[in-house]
Amino acid sequence: MDMLVVDHPLAASLLATLRDERSDNAAFRHALSQLTQMLVYEAVRDAPIEKFEVKSPVAVTEGVRLKQPPLLVPVLRAGLGMVDQAHALIPQARVGFVGLARDEKTFEPVPYLESLPEDLSGLPVFVLDPMLATGGSMVHTLDLLVARGATDITAVCVVAAPQGVDALAASGHPVRLVTASVDEGLNDNKYIVPGLGDAGDRQFGPR
Ligand SMILES: O=P(O)(O)OC[C@H]1O[C@H](OP(=O)(O)OP(=O)(O)O)[C@H](O)[C@@H]1O
Ligand SMILES: O=c1cc[nH]c(=O)[nH]1
Ligand SMILES: [Mg+2]
Numbered sequence: 001m002d003m004l005v006v007d008h009p010l011a012a013s014l015l016a017t018l019r020d021e022r023s024d025n026a027a028f029r030h031a032l033s034q035l036t037q038m039l040v041y042e043a044v045r046d047a048p049i050e051k052f053e054v055k056s057p058v059a060v061t062e063g064v065r066l067k068q069p070p071l072l073v074p075v076l077r078a079g080l081g082m083v084d085q086a087h088a089l090i091p092q093a094r095v096g097f098v099g100l101a102r103d104e105k106t107f108e109p110v111p112y113l114e115s116l117p118e119d120l121s122g123l124p125v126f127v128l129d130p131m132l133a134t135g136g137s138m139v140h141t142l143d144l145l146v147a148r149g150a151t152d153i154t155a156v157c158v159v160a161a162p163q164g165v166d167a168l169a170a171s172g173h174p175v176r177l178v179t180a181s182v183d184e185g186l187n188d189n190k191y192i193v194p195g196l197g198d199a200g201d202r203q204f205g206p207r
Helices: 009-019 025-043 080-089 136-147 162-171 199-204
Strands: 003-005 049-055 060-066 071-076 097-102 109-115 125-128 153-160 175-182
Touching: 009 025, 009 153, 009 175, 025 080, 025 125, 025 153, 025 175, 025 199, 071 080, 071 136, 080 125, 080 199, 097 136, 109 136, 125 136, 136 153, 136 162, 153 162, 162 175
Parallel strands: 003 175, 071 097, 071 125, 125 153, 153 175
Antiparallel strands: 049 060, 097 109
């Protein structure tokens, strides 16, 4: 599986703010939004473009635009903190939604929302979720997308555990990963170490 770890001092600095337990909900949401901008910017770097004619006040010249803007799919709740910034960068993008809550005992994702276009064939998809821990939530989301015909999926995650990376690779789904960090591992509660805690709670408060 292709993986891009965005290695940039500004991304690292925002990640430090996210990790810092002293960052309150507002600071956390702000840093997540800013870091999403960098991750999505890099995720789009090699996307196919098309050329079109632009008339500047001075002359006619060539402009470029994305050939096919991706479908953005935030995984609720935590992915909600990424979608506005991604959409600001790619305003033509359509948006679908998946809602999952990890069971605290089994660590399996429990689905509660699925709002996706019926046919995803030929449409690139960016899944937005800050945390890739065991990978169960992301693989569940990939299952939904592939069942609708998606063949070109990018998982945009702020922090990934090696176990989550392995789970994506083992899924066999057509996915690549863009992340700011592959962390050390998971603790007994399947939280990423060092991670940044519960990305949903840190934005919106405890469920
Ligand atoms: O890789 P996994 O082990 O599946 O864990 C990662 C999932 O856990 C978090 O969501 P959570 O279930 O806490 O829901 P929330 O966003 O509503 O807090 C996170 O946003 C991912 O969706
Ligand atoms: O570290 C983790 C693992 C799952 N979900 C989170 O929000 N954080
Ligand atoms: Mg959570």
